[in-house]
Amino acid sequence: MRPVLAAVIWIVLIGGLTLYMNTREAVKLPEGFKVSQASGTYSLELTTTFALEPDPFALRTTADEPEALVVKLNGKELLRIADKVEAGRPIRIDPVPEVHDGANELYVEASPPVDSALRSYAIRIQIMGTHQEVLDRTIWSEHGMKIAASVPFCIEPQQRKEEHGHGR
């Protein structure tokens, strides 16, 4: 009788534990970091040393013209241009949506002409707040390569308040 009793106790313990493990509620993961929208107004200006033109080496998922310029901010697409844009002509986005307090990341992908591949090309990226410049960076391409750059920038809360204050 003792072995049966031992087996019963063992089964009750293990069975109870298994039942608990399978029926307990899933652990609630902490909610993701909440980002707050930066107040104030920001604008973005891009100026290239080359004429933007459709990239023959672009991924084309549709029959549309391939893009010459793609701009994303914090993972969201701001701009996609498939048309030709002459060199030195500024491309402006004003206002820029989705600017957050704290860390932000701007992604720029531009296609220099492939036929003059032995030259280096550049794109100037400027982000302006209402009263002050937030970012001014120039990115250079390797010979013949596409420009693809992630540019981090930070909006300090003080800067945000200042922008907000000046805006009134």
Added chain:
Amino acid sequence: MGKYAVIALLVLLSAVNSYGQPSQTKKVDNRKPIILCSTTQLADFTRQIVGDRCEVLCILAPGADPHTYMPTPRDAQMALRADLCIENGLHLEGKDWMATLAKDAGKPIITATEGIRPIELRAEGVTVNDPHAWFSPKNAAIYVNNIVRAVSKLDPSGKDQYQARAKLYLQQLRVLDSWVKEQFSAIPPDQRILVTSHDAFNYFAQDYGFRNEAPVGWSTGSEVGAGMTPERFKQVVDSIKNFGVKAVFVETSVNPKLVREIAREAGVNVGGELYSDSMGAAGTAGETYIGMIRENVITIVNALK
């Protein structure tokens, strides 16, 4: 009584253990989609896009000539297993053997050169479209985009993966294109004459500023405008002499005898062997498309600069 109690409890335990577990009885189809390509270049482009998600098969072995290839019963079996067939098109596959294989097996087929602006060749009073479009990396990008769209349609759940791999590969093609231009800048423009076995390098010549001469027409087969004629032979020898060409080149997939004869006749060296209608065997530098173009460029620059 005790025995029955233990059995009953074991059954209960088994039931408890299986509570909340996913069903194991669902039949999962883990078979990878099978893609059948006619040429080694197409197979390489497809592998770069699908990774290990699909099985890629190729009809032609490295070094085989697509113009003169005759399909075998084994090829027909591969076509029957395939979920998608890919051909180069523009009649590269002599007598359209790949389209015939796919049609006989009842399988969908796509043409990788769809959307390419073909170079028109005039021979024997007729105009034919040059099928060797992959020799331009820009055209290779069109091949890649056509294949991405086809495999995404075949396996929609893998679309993001295919597009991500293709995007990286397209950048590699762009870098390859600019590297080729940089390498050829070492050859004076008047020395950029490419004499090869058959007329396969027109797209390459067009992209990189070469004049292309070949004793054999666009195909090594018996199509119109293909094959070797005494006029073409004489024209090639005259061009070599007139332009002071330093070297001529044999091709990996074509018998080198004719080019060696031309080299003797014109008094020039054979500059090396170029990959043309087929890539190299596994383990060689030319086993991929990028490797094939790279090795060709290095061979040409070494011989002509």
